[in-house]
Amino acid sequence: MNKLEFRKYLKENIMVLDGATGTELQKRGMPSGVCPEKWVSENPEVLINVQREYIKAGSKVVYSCTFGGNGGKLSEFGLGHEVFEINKKLAQISKEAVLDNGFVAGDIAPTGHFIAPFGNMPFEKAVDIFKEQVKGLLAGGVDFFVIETMVDIQEARAALLAVKECCDLPVCVSMTFDESGRTLTGTDPVTAIITFQSLGADAVGCNCSTGPEDMLKVIKAMKPYAKVPLLAKPNAGLPRLIDGKTCFDMGEDEFGSYVKEFIDAGVNLLGGCCGTSPLYIEQIKNNIKGFKPKAIEPKIISCVTSSRKTVYIGANEPVAVVGERINPTGKKKLQEELKEGKTSQIRTFANEQIEKGAAILDVNVGMPGIDEKETMVNTVQFLTTTVDAPLCLDSSSPEVLEGALRIYPGRALINSISAEKTKLEKLLPIASKYGAMFILLPLNDEGVPQRAEDRFKIIEDVYEEAVKYGFSKEDIVVDGLVMTVSSDQNAAIETLKVIKWCSDIFKTGSIVGLSNVSFGLPERSWVNTAFLAMAIGNGLTMAISNPSSEILMSIKMASDVLTGKDKNSIKYIEHFGAKKSDKPATVKNVIELSTEERIYDAVVKGDTENIKNLIDTGLKEGREASFIVDKCLIPAITRVGDLYDKKEYFLPQLIQSAEAMKEGFNFVEPLLLKEDTREEKVRIVLATVKGDIHDIGKNIVGLMLKNYGFDVVDLGKDVSAQEIVKNAREKNARIIGLSALMTTTMIEMKEVVKVAKKEGLDAKIMIGGAVVDSAYAKEIGADGYSEDAYSAVKLANKLAGRA
Amino acid sequence: MCVSTLKFFENIPVVPDKNMVLTRLGYKKTKTVFDDTYRVKLDEQIKQGIGLCNTKAVFGRYKIEEWQNDAISFSKDKVFKSESVAKLLKNSLEVVLMASTVGKNITEIISDEIKNGNASFGVVLDSVASQTADGALDWMVDFINKLLRREGKKLTSKRYSPGYGDFPLLNQKEIYNILNLNKLDIEITDRYMLVPEKSVIAIAGIEGIE
Structure with missing residues (x-):
């Protein structure tokens, strides 16, 4: 069955598929725990009986018994080396079962x-x-293929590419x-279809x-966008x-x-999955009588997808912003990374x-000194697990684009395809194979035409070529090609003409990279933003820009309201309605506070950046270091x-x-030593x-103890009892x-207590950690337990007699 | 017997519950106060923490061969001796062993930040890492439940980890070996601790949906 025959059949008929196979085989004696594919290949008559029952019940198609026939699954039974033979044989068995009464789907x-x-x-x-499995199924004579029960879009893509690269x-x-x-x-x-x-x-x-009820919702969701027949089991x-x-x-x-509901929802191929049998298929056969499939009349839309999201683009959609920042040009840190x-x-x-409103992310990794293809593939893989926005793959190299498109788990946007002969010849087949949308760049081997009218001709020429590869106008977005107004003041007007022509005459979407227009001018954001508003007024559907520009994004959102693309102004209200009004700040004027209040405040608020300057000011104003410690830092x-x-x-x-x-104490401490003799620090x-x-x-506890005036000797982790006691003795520690x-490992604490006692060490021992408590401390003879860093400080103070 | 091969996840799309990240740090919704500036800083630190996690996980299903009040045996010679585990798996047909890790990068950065005078950031990262490792197990439980639903089965509502109750920590070694955790760049010490530190092992049972 070729593609044309397949499509023709489905235009006129509901294709009845089969039902569950595994349970039917079990009913007829297949033991549990065996490899079904191997068992069937050794007991072909059982499958033949099952599939003939399905044909008799009304199935026009039976699936080959190869659900677990790929190398991954067969290897679990030690049959990884028999993939081709098993699949070939199973396809042949199914062909024998259906004879001329139906089709076999691999x-x-x-x-x-x-x-x-x-x-x-x-x-x-x-x-x-x-591919290995596909080759076996082809050798066995299957009529077409069904990739089924896929839970991961990327695995389904791998299977689909495997089939497409093996046959037609x-x-x-x-x-x-x-x-x-x-x-x-x-x-x-929707993303799947x-x-x-x-x-x-x-x-x-x-x-x-x-079951059928939930599956109907899936079919109904797909139908408005379906250019192909729909299947449900x-x-x-x-x-x-x-x-x-x-x-x-x-x-x-x-x-x-x-x-009937499935037919009304637009299904073209209908069968059953788990729990169904020939009796269920008979019901389908009986209930489709007199019905024709619904026509395939999808919405004409432009869209790109990630694995989890679809972004719609077009005259009736808000202008889609393509974030431009993932590009190493002029970004030293990104280049290094x-x-x-x-x-x-x-x-x-x-x-x-x-976060700032980009709907799609442009990805460009072109720079000297790297393998662009490898870097692009790695970056795309990283982004597909990091964000759910679709990607715009930006490279001048067809090889780089193909590498990225192959592993991209959705429908990408290519940036870009121009009329340059060699690139056009290479890129259109690639874009077509991977089903990408593309940005049409109206330049050719002679360069960028200045006049809009000359660009129209290039756009029409590229489109004419693209049609040969199956592209429609909704698969293309035309780059208006923004040139710099500082060198040619007519440049923006020519670009606006292209945008308007695309919108009104040629009927495609359009896109511009905004920042080029203002190159060489001061305060560029005004020019960029004004140009964006004018372009949207002329029908622009997408913009490549930095969404961090608040003014630009605000104008975009306002424009979406004014052009009716933001239905009921929902997005605008969501964005601006949530923002606080510009009320005057009611923060207490810090200048009104005295310097000691400000030092106190800096500790309470954890202001590590300003504490030293504040103390320095306090000292210059004539305050004693001990005053700052006793009246500011310690109270704080x-x-x-x-x-x-x-x-x-x-x-x-x-x-x-x-x-x-x-920070503050370290700054003031040298002065304290000159000033007075303070109590010696307790060593822990x-x-x-x-x-x-x-x-x-333990590190947090150490930090807190230091900040509360203890002399902390941190021995680290994985330290033996002997080592701990030895260090405590040598360093004259009052607390361990x-x-x-x-x-x-908590039992090691007991060992430390034991060794300390044996050696007559009089240091107090305190313990902490997720698995210990005060009862355990008591049990092992420790002097105390603390549940967190601050209680450790309090306990240490108590043990040192400072509380 | 292993019901299916080990399933490895190299990038789990888990975003830790922010409230849980804060709760681990002692935040009390009705008591703890901070201003908007600190809130923005904290949000930024949490985001950075999420970005530093390289969350990986694995699980495997094993048929329970024998159940006793104080032990279960599975996968031929493997036995878990624990009344708590046996109680958890009382109605289970299979046991699921699972593990997750957020990788060593964040653990090293936490340590550096604490040592280099930025411990307030370090503890936030620490909380994000712990919550993400747990969140990865939650994500996997949800994932496995969706897989099991097709078989009319579900996971037990609770899971258990070695080191809790009467389920000794030494079982981490057994599970470590079964799940091939070295493939996730996890190591285990001779005291049965997982390295990187923010790695978690858990077990749950598979029951029928009534």
């Missing part, structure tokens, strides 16, 4: 592994695994959506996981486990009662741009302790204040006990602080 299902970057299987390995037979893609209407990895039905039909699927749909209701067996709660009559394979700048730019940190005790402060605030205290030896590697809690986080 069944392809998940490998059982997740694809990188989400999982650990490389994308190309998945493609290869599926029709191929259907069926995902599994749960009650929430999404796949396990978060893909919604747009991605797969763009990538060349001949039918798209859903199977398994839900619902379960027989919801599963229950009864006596160790999975059973379904919907009988065949009830199942059959949904058939790209060279080192780091991603923190990319993550920051991505998140910030989306005591106040912080009170606030923490009352839970008005939480841990980061307590530590931040302690850090400000430390701190350690995480032997075998324990957790030291964050022990930390342990695990039940297996």
